[in-house]
Each structure stands twice: as C-alpha cells, then as structure tokens.
Amino acid sequence: MSPPVTFTWAGFRDGVRLVLPLLASFTPFGLVVGVLSAGEGLSMLEAGLMSALVFAGTSQLVALGAWGSPVPVLAVALAVFIINIRMAPMSAALAPWFDGLNGWRLWTSLFTVTDHSFAISVAEMRRGKRDAAMLLGLGVPTWLSWIGMVCLGHALAGVVTLRPGHPLLFAGLATMCALLVTLWRGRGDVLPWGVAGAVGLAVQAIGLGAPWPVLAGALAGSAAGAVRDMRRI
Amino acid sequence: MSLRWDVLLAILAMAVATYAARAGGYAVLRAWRPPRFVEAMLVHLPGCIFVAFILPSVAAGGPWHLLAAAVAVVMMVFTRMLTLSLLAGVAVLWVMLG
Numbered sequence: 655m656s657p658p659v660t661f662t663w664a665g666f667r668d669g670v671r672l673v674l675p676l677l678a679s680f681t682p683f684g685l686v687v688g689v690l691s692a693g694e695g696l697s698m699l700e701a702g703l704m705s706a707l708v709f710a711g712t713s714q715l716v717a718l719g720a721w722g723s724p725v726p727v728l729a730v731a732l733a734v735f736i737i738n739i740r741m742a743p744m745s746a747a748l749a750p751w752f753d754g755l756n757g758w759r760l761w762t763s764l765f766t767v768t769d770h771s772f773a774i775s776v777a778e779m780r781r782g783k784r785d786a787a788m789l790l791g792l793g794v795p796t797w798l799s800w801i802g803m804v805c806l807g808h809a810l811a812g813v814v815t816l817r818p819g820h821p822l823l824f825a826g827l828a829t830m831c832a833l834l835v836t837l838w839r840g841r842g843d844v845l846p847w848g849v850a851g852a853v854g855l856a857v858q859a860i861g862l863g864a865p866w867p868v869l870a871g872a873l874a875g876s877a878a879g880a881v882r883d884m885r886r887i
Numbered sequence: 888m889s890l891r892w893d894v895l896l897a898i899l900a901m902a903v904a905t906y907a908a909r910a911g912g913y914a915v916l917r918a919w920r921p922p923r924f925v926e927a928m929l930v931h932l933p934g935c936i937f938v939a940f941i942l943p944s945v946a947a948g949g950p951w952h953l954l955a956a957a958v959a960v961v962m963m964v965f966t967r968m969l970t971l972s973l974l975a976g977v978a979v980l981w982v983m984l985g
Contacts, residue, residue, distance in 0.1 A: 741908050752913050
C-alpha cells in the first residue's frame with residue numbers, strides 16, 4: 655500500500671514554488687479577458703467576480719463571445735459547461751490525492767484544478783509525492799493573479815490593443831506543450847497518446863467543436879492504453 | 888462599480904456549471920467503485936487529455952502554430968526549463984506571424 659495522503663504547509667509551499675514561474679504565462683490571457691469584459695459592458699466588479707467564481711479562462715472567453723443585454727444566462731452557462739467538462743476526467747485522475755481529503759480541503763482543492771495545476775500535480779504524484787496541499791499551493795497564486803490580470807486588463811481597455819489571435823496568447827498553449835513533456839513516461843505512452851491525438855484531430859476535422867475533440871481523443875487514447883495493458887497481464 | 892442582476896445571475900450560473908465539471912469527475916469516482924478497465928484507463932488519462940486538447944487546438948491555428956508548439960516541446964525535452972520553453976514557442980510564432 656502507498657503511504658497515506660498528507661496536507662501540510664510544506665506541500666502548499668512546494669506548490670507555490672512550482673507555479674510562480676508560470677504566472678507570467680497566464681498574464682496575456684487574463685488581460686484579454688479583462689479587455690473583452692470591458693468591451694461587453696461589464697464593470698470591473700463584475701469582471702473580477704466572474705474570474706474569482708468561474709476561474710476558467712477559455713470558458714470565460716467563450717462566454718463573453720456569447721454575451722448580450724440582457725445576458726443569455728442559460729446559453730452562456732451551457733457553453734461554459736461544455737468547454738469545462740474536460741476537467742471532469744482531470745479531477746478523476748487526481749483521485750489518489752482527493753481520496754485522502756475531506757471537507758473544505760477536498761472541495762476547495764477541487765475548485766482550484768486547472769490544466770496547468772493538473773499536469774504539475776500528476777507529475778508530482780507519479781514521483782511518489784503524497785502531500786495533497788500542493789494543489790492549493792498551485793491554485794491560490796494562480797487564482798489571485800488571474801483575478802488581478804483580468805481587472806488590470808479591464809482598467810487598460812482602450813489603452814492596450816491585445817486582440818484574440820495575438821501571438822502572446824499562444825503562451826497558454828505553449829505552456830501546456832511544455833507540461834506535456836513532464837507527463838511522458840516512456841515508450842508505453844506512444845500508443846495511447848497517438849490514438850488520443852489522431853482521434854482528437856479526426857473529430858475536429860468532421861466539424862465537431864469543443865468539447866468533442868478532447869473528450870473523444872482522451873477517452874479513445876486511454877481506452878487503447880487500457881486494452882493493451884490488460885492483455886499483457 | 889455596478890452589478891447588474893442579469894450579469895450576476897449569469898456569473899453564478901457559469902460558476903455552478905464550472906464547479907460541476909471540475910468536481911463532477913471525482914465525485915462520481917468517490918460514489919462508485921469503477922471496474923478494472925476504467926481504472927486502467929485512468930492511468931493513461933492525464934497524458935491523453937493533454938494530447939487530445941493541444942493537438943487539435945494547435946492544428947486549428949495552422950502550420951506556424953504547429954511549428955511553435957514543436958519548438959516548445961523540443962526545448963522542454965532538452966532543457967527541462969518551463970519558462971524558457973514557452974517563451975521559445977511564443978517567440979517562434981511572433982516572428983512567423985509578425
């Protein structure tokens with residue numbers, strides 16, 4: 655059996671230390687969401703509140719694209735759910751840590767799961783780390799800087815011209831590319847990753863948008879890996 | 888600093904939808920013991936989610952996005968420095984699109 659999951663300040667600090675160098679890469683994205691919020695007529699309070707409570711950049715961007723007056727509440731909420739459903743399998747994959755948590759520790763840690771904190775956590779978990787406070791250590795600075803950058807973008811709207819499609823916005827995807835490298839475990843990953851990528855591309859090519867490429871690709875790839883692993887046993 | 892009721896309602900609905908997506912995957916596992924095949928899938932899920940998210944997004948951007956992503960990956964493989972790798976990716980795209 656693996657040792658029990660702990661939840662300590664040391665684990666929290668490890669998370670903070672790992673995430674600080676990354677915060678700069680989220681900055682352009684936060685600024686754009688802030689600029690767009692101002693463009694859609696949101697006050698800074700509203701933009702900040704949305705960032706604090708939703709805390710999922712891509713979905714906020716998509717929601718602002720569907721904004722109106724009055725706001726189409728159901729359509730916006732549905733779009734956000736569809737974009738963010740990719741995080742459901744992420745929290746499932748972090749189960750070995752969450753299983754050791756209860757109460758506020760569990761539910762706040764679940765709130766802070768992002769693409770980046772997920773990749774870093776999984777890599778640390780595979781290395782045998784059992785301190786689940788790392789998730790909050792990764793999440794809290796990200797959350798604070800996300801709110802700050804969106805508000806800053808809102809304040810700078812009209813001064814800066816950072817449009818969707820700007821090369822700086824590639825920072826988010828570039829970070830995920832680099833983090834993907836840390837998830838690589840060896841040749842056994844070729845089959846599941848290859849199937850995941852191919853199915854994701856194919857689903858996108860037949861014209862299905864988010865979340866279908868990532869959901870279909872992730873499920874097909876991990877199923878291919880599972881079939882192979884169970885045959886070997 | 889205004890706070891309109893329809894905006895607040897939309898924000899709250901977005902927050903609930905996002906939390907349901909985030910916590911839902913784990914909540915299901917906590918309530919239900921998955922069969923062995925699903926457990927075997929979970930081992931592969933992290934890398935597969937990333938590949939299936941990144942590749943279509945990058946491909947949709949066109950060949951320069953693919954090149955920039957490849958540079959970020961290669962840089963990370965050789966240097967293991969996250970900040971350097973993502974800056975290299977952004978720089979490639981900026982030069983090519985600029």
